[in-house]
Amino acid sequence: MQENVIVCTSPHKTFNMAGLQISNLIIPNERLHRAYAWMLTRDAYPKPNIFALVATMAAYGQASPWLEELLAYLEANRDFIAQYLAQEMPQIGYYQPEGTFLAWLDFSACGLAGEKLQEFILQQARVVLNAGIIFGAEGNKFMRLNFACPRAQVERALERIKMAFDPIKMK
Structure with missing residues (x-):
């Protein structure tokens, strides 16, 4: 069962970052990961901007005291x-x-x-x-x-x- 699990999270509510439109997906199953990556490319989903990536890394890595x-x-x-x-x-x-x-x-x-x-x-x-x-x-x-x-x-x-x-x- 674990091989079919996809974990989806985002920093939106916790860190008040909804406007950055970024989320995290953990897809350990390689087949599901490839299918998801293909769907993103097929549907032309944009990659997150650099600001969103840096803000997310800062939120998860340095914001524990604030949280x-x-x-x-x-x-x-x-x-x-x-x-x-x-x-x-x-x-x-x-x-x-x-x-x-x-x-x-x-x-x-x-x-x-x-x-x-x-x-x-x-x-x-x-x-x-x-x-x-x-x-x-x-x-x-x-x-x-x-x-x-x-x-x-x-x-x-x-x-x-x-x-x-x-x-x-x-x-």
């Missing part, structure tokens, strides 16, 4: 959200993320769902969240909060959401 600081910062923001919601808005459910910087917020208790929920948060709280509905009908009462930002921004977003929902008196 450790980033992860600690994100964990602190994640924990702040959990604490704030528990104390200030216990009606909003919270699902702690396991591998992303996007917190799942459950607005089931507010009586709004789907587009109405998204519109309410945008218009009343003036906060942009990702709608959970994009993941299927089960997500229509959920929103995703990106916490890969300054703590003050996370605090401001949560305070605005709290003020917007306060008059509603969630169930």
Whole structure:
């Protein structure tokens, strides 16, 4: 089985390098490697530019201290959200993320769902969240909060959401 495994990774999310359009593929099987190389040539995929190569090597080779600081910062923001919601808005459910910087917020208790929920948060709280509905009908009462930002921004977003929902008196 291992001879048919292809490992695909990229530095995009970890190192905020999406604009560089580079990824890494590990293809130990020589036959699969040749087929992949042929497909790249056939479809005229460009080779990565030198800037992307150097940036990727620097990210993987020299950015460990920065990454450790980033992860600690994100964990602190994640924990702040959990604490704030528990104390200030216990009606909003919270699902702690396991591998992303996007917190799942459950607005089931507010009586709004789907587009109405998204519109309410945008218009009343003036906060942009990702709608959970994009993941299927089960997500229509959920929103995703990106916490890969300054703590003050996370605090401001949560305070605005709290003020917007306060008059509603969630169930």
